[in-house]
Amino acid sequence: MIPLQVVLLVLMGIVGTTVVLARDPLRQAIVNSVYGLVAVLLFVVFQAPDVALSELVVGTVAMPLVLLVAILKVRRKGGR
Amino acid sequence: MGVALLLRDTRDRKSERPYDRVDNDAVQLLGILMVPVTVLLGLWLAAYGYITPGGGFQGGVVLAAGLVLLWAAGRYRAYRAASPMELVELAEGVGAGGYVVVGLAALVSGAPFLHNLLGPGDFGTLLSGGSIPLLNWAAAIEVAAANVLLFHEFFEEYVLSLRSRR
Secondary structure (H helix, E strand, C coil), X not given: CCHHHHHHHHHHHHHHHHHHHCCCHHHXXXXXXXXXXXXXXXXXXXXXXXHXXXXXXXXXXXXXXXXXXXXXXXXXXXXX | CHHHHHHCCCCCCHHHCCCCCCCCHHHHHHHHHHHHHHHHHHHHHHHCCCCCCCCHHHHHHHHHHHHHHHHHHCCHHHHHHHCCHHXXXXXXXXXXXXXXXXXHHHHHCCCCCCCCCCCCCCCCCCCCCCCHHHHHHHHHHHHHXXXXXXXXXXXXXXXXXXXXXX
């Protein structure tokens, strides 16, 4: 196992914990996309570029978009 | 409650779509510049998916993201004009159907489902996959259309809430 893999695995754990500890859904959505980015790097380092690309498009495009709109909608309902 | 959710008035009326615009010039310029780049990247990922990393799924999602950028950096009306629902629904059907047709074509000619009828082609070129390119493009069209449909449903909720707030 090369050092970069170890660093990324540790980083993955740290960012994952941060996602759980961020209690505000909006903040959580943003931290979650950072988590996705670290996952992409991890997949690249472990030589799975195909999986990395999938994670990249889903983690940075599809998920935050859907999450953000859903959070906005819920907030607006709750505010009234 | 489910029935009420399905039956309530959420139909999109063209004349009632909001006129929104991005006030930040930098976001607007960068976003609009990114649209053709993103669409090209999506097409490239789908076209070369079986030679380099990538594939129909990734290409499809990136294509859909290029469309959504039109709204994120431009206007909702531009985004909707670029993705007419009839076309997107048609594309979704064609994508899913195309995959099955390629599979059944092999079945009809006596080979197993999805068997390659087109021969192996030249190694490392665009024509090296036999029927894989066809399946790849079918998947790309299907995924892009499905993602646009999905985003559309979510955005419509948001846009409708904009309208009712006024």
